[in-house]
Amino acid sequence: MNSLRRGDTSSRDNLNVYIYDKLGRLMDPYSITFSIYDITTGTENLIGGADRLPIKFAVGSYFAPWQIPEEEPLGRHKIVWKIKENITSTIVTSVEEFDVVSRLTIINEDYPEQVKRLVHKLRIKLRDINPDRDYHFAPPSSEQEIAGFTETRGYKWPDEQLVNHLEDAVNYINLWPPATEFAFLTFPADWEPLMLLEAQVYALYDLAILWAGEEFNYSLAGVSLDIRRSDKYSGLANQLQSMVDKRLEMAKKRIKCTIGLRQDRYTYSRGAALGPWSSGQNMKRWTGSRFNRIMIG
Numbered sequence: 599m600n601s602l603r604r605g606d607t608s609s610r611d612n613l614n615v616y617i618y619d620k621l622g623r624l625m626d627p628y629s630i631t632f633s634i635y636d637i638t639t640g641t642e643n644l645i646g647g648a649d650r651l652p653i654k655f656a657v658g659s660y661f662a663p664w665q666i667p668e669e670e671p672l673g674r675h676k677i678v679w680k681i682k683e684n685i686t687s688t689i690v691t692s693v694e695e696f697d698v699v700s701r702l703t704i705i706n707e708d709y710p711e712q713v714k715r716l717v718h719k720l721r722i723k724l725r726d727i728n729p730d731r732d733y734h735f736a737p738p739s740s741e742q743e744i745a746g747f748t749e750t751r752g753y754k755w756p757d758e759q760l761v762n763h764l765e766d767a768v769n770y771i772n773l774w775p776p777a778t779e780f781a782f783l784t785f786p787a788d789w790e791p792l793m794l795l796e797a798q799v800y801a802l803y804d805l806a807i808l809w810a811g812e813e814f815n816y817s818l819a820g821v822s823l824d825i826r827r828s829d830k831y832s833g834l835a836n837q838l839q840s841m842v843d844k845r846l847e848m849a850k851k852r853i854k855c856t857i858g859l860r861q862d863r864y865t866y867s868r869g870a871a872l873g874p875w876s877s878g879q880n881m882k883r884w885t886g887s888r889f890n891r892i893m894i895g
Contacts (some may be wrong), residue, residue, distance in 0.1 A: 600696040604668050610653075610661040615679050615692060629682040632662045637695075638673035652677050660697060666753040670698050701753075707759065712783050715761050716790075720797050755801055763804075766878030767796035774846050776853055791847065796842050802835035 612630075619625045631649035635642045645664075652660040662677055709717070721727045737852045755763075759831040765782055770779045771793060782785060785793060809828040 600694075601699050602664075602666050602696060603699055604666050604670055604672075604701050606666050608662055608664045609664070610655045610659070612696070613662040613664065613694075615652070615660050615681075615694075617660075617681060626655070627659055627681050628684045628687070629680075633678045633679045633680075634662065634664060635676050636671055636680065637676055638671045642676075645675075651687055666698060668701075669864065672698055674702060678895060709757070709785060713761060713764075715765055717757055718792070720764065720794055720801070721755075723798055724755070724801055725764035733889070742884060745853055754805065758799070759804065760801065763797040763800035764793065766800055767793045770796050770844060775851055777852075789849065792842060795838060795845075797834045799838045799842065800830050803840070808837065824890070832878055836868050 602608060602612060615630075615632075617625055617627050617630070632650060632652055633648045633650065634645045635644055637643070652662050654660050674695055675698055676693055676695045679694075681690045681692065682688075683690070687835075708853055742854070768780060768782050768785060771789065780789065806828045809831060
């Protein structure tokens, strides 16, 4: 079942419908409309107007545009599609239920468990796991009481944004020489702290970019107000980036060392310390004429 947060806007990824003909091909019908109902109380309460027009984003593909209000009741809702294939055909009705959830709810059902775990760990490191407790000076949204708790603030970073930062962090680590091929879903556990640290850098730069457009300086009658946060966020991101680069350089040196020491376990000779060699190679090739030297690694 789909879930939509209060304050979010629906998209083609959730409140959607696809129309197929008898041959299984996508087709545009003669007419298509939708109606949304709140069924949290057990009765159907129409939201907005009935039989509204959806937005088409591809052949036979539509979604229902809806900006979920901050005060929308939490719980079960449903969308009713009415589709007419041609001018003479009867109306076909399709019903899909979905949930409206709190703005604080993490919606990541489409992510594998490994990704969910990394997103949760990254939120812990960014102190974004409990906004009501941690963001004392963040501007609150509308007050709402849920199960005895007051919802006043939301997360700074949505799930998809943090997943994107984690993926970019993996790429950053892989590209640092010597190149590695760590996969996101099977990222080595001992390298994970570096990946999470680099993801924090990207997340902090996000806030620096946002605050760069919100800064202002005000002065009147001896009273001044100066709000500047972008420098602090970018400064902290730069400090973390320097830490990542130093640790990453040391970690990649271990890989270089391991590669350099690989050789035939049964090779015993005066040149064994120079690495693996094959027939036709000799000590003169490694230590003789400058024009015959071979660089490895």
